[in-house]
Amino acid sequence: MSTLATPLKGHAPPPEAPHPAAAPDPATDPMVPRPFRIVRVKKELSDTFTFDLVAQDGAPLGFRPGQFNMLYVFGVGEVPISISGDPAVPEVLVHTTRAVGTVTRAMWAMKAGATIGIRGPFGSAWPVETARGGDVVVVAGGIGLAPLRPLIHTLLNQRESFNRVMILYGARTPEDILYKTEVRAWRGRFDVSAQVTVDRATGGWSGPVGVVTRLINAGGFDAPSTTAFVCGPEVMMRAACDALTRKGVARGKVWLSMERNMKCALGFCGHCQWGGAFVCKDGPVFNYAAVADRLPVAEY
């Protein structure tokens, strides 16, 4: 219950003890950012970078794959960014961000040693546990690989719990492949099928060329037992969900992650409303069966 609730009749605080202006506590108040220090900056692509962050109070930030944080650049603004590290290593908080506007551009300019405010983790998670015992297909497009990476870490950490694991990744060009070293390592594993396709082949690329849905169409998974996790631009997710269901994967076993502008991230302000849902609280991970009818609706 809120500490600011109206006092009950006859229980008013005595006048000699005025209510002190309590300093907001980041540990308990989800509106207050916790300071984190940037310990490493990795330039991933021409406009995309990864921060490794450590909490200044030393307390690790546990999270579930698919959740996001609000990152606050002091004096500039706050943006929602998915957590892209390994949930099994919560001491280091990892965020991969693409510089597109005011706040993310300010983040791009930050160096190791700088401090950033973090609120979170928020939102729903990829329901990894529902995929146990069956095939798993992870479909990523562009920067959409970042919110899926914690899920991929979890699948690989618990590899024996799943049957086939397929990672299908669509990038713009070979130069735009995110987490190249890791993608190469996934491709080298005998117990994972990791395939990368590019929209535009450049520089002697010898891999597949074409949209990521073509990798889905090629199959290689047992549709009735498959759980699929999809993240990327909305148009790509629509096409991917459609391709998966046409292959026989049940809508109820397809999950996707949505993005909407956010402010509070707590379900208070309504900024992130999408139909009857708040993306910050009910999402960002949604079940395709629940949102399929809403997905093709253009909001312009």
Add this chain to the structure above:
Amino acid sequence: MTDTVKEPIERLLHNHPFFAGMEEPMLEKLAACATTRTYKAGHRVLKEGACADHFTVLLSGCVAVEVATPEQGVTPLQTLHAGDILGWSWLVAPYRWTFSATAREDTRAVIFDAPCLRRALEADHELAYHLMPRFIGVMSERLHSARLQMLDLYGPPAGARERGLA
């Protein structure tokens, strides 16, 4: 190079997703116009502007559909793999390939002789009725894919591009 492995073409067609659900007698009629071939990696399978006198059903390997421009040289537009088909210019006059294609790996395929196939479809409208929707399905899927590629979905957001941010 004509394939030396002798496997009934009907069986190859029966197992190929493009012909899924087609009755055996129809597959036999189609097989009468077909041969199997293997292409070595690097072999030019189709040449833009040349006579479209066949169509190709890929059994294994990989073929890149390409376009050549003076500015950018040869650019692969799409790669096709086992389970795909290649080419429909044989269906539409003036029967000329609109793209080139090159085998990226050693590739095994069933090749249909287009004039033979056109005659078979002319003589048997039911066969045409069953075959044409399959081509339309492939065409629509390729058109959709091409549109998505054109959209440059993973590129910088329009706002960021305009303001020189990315």
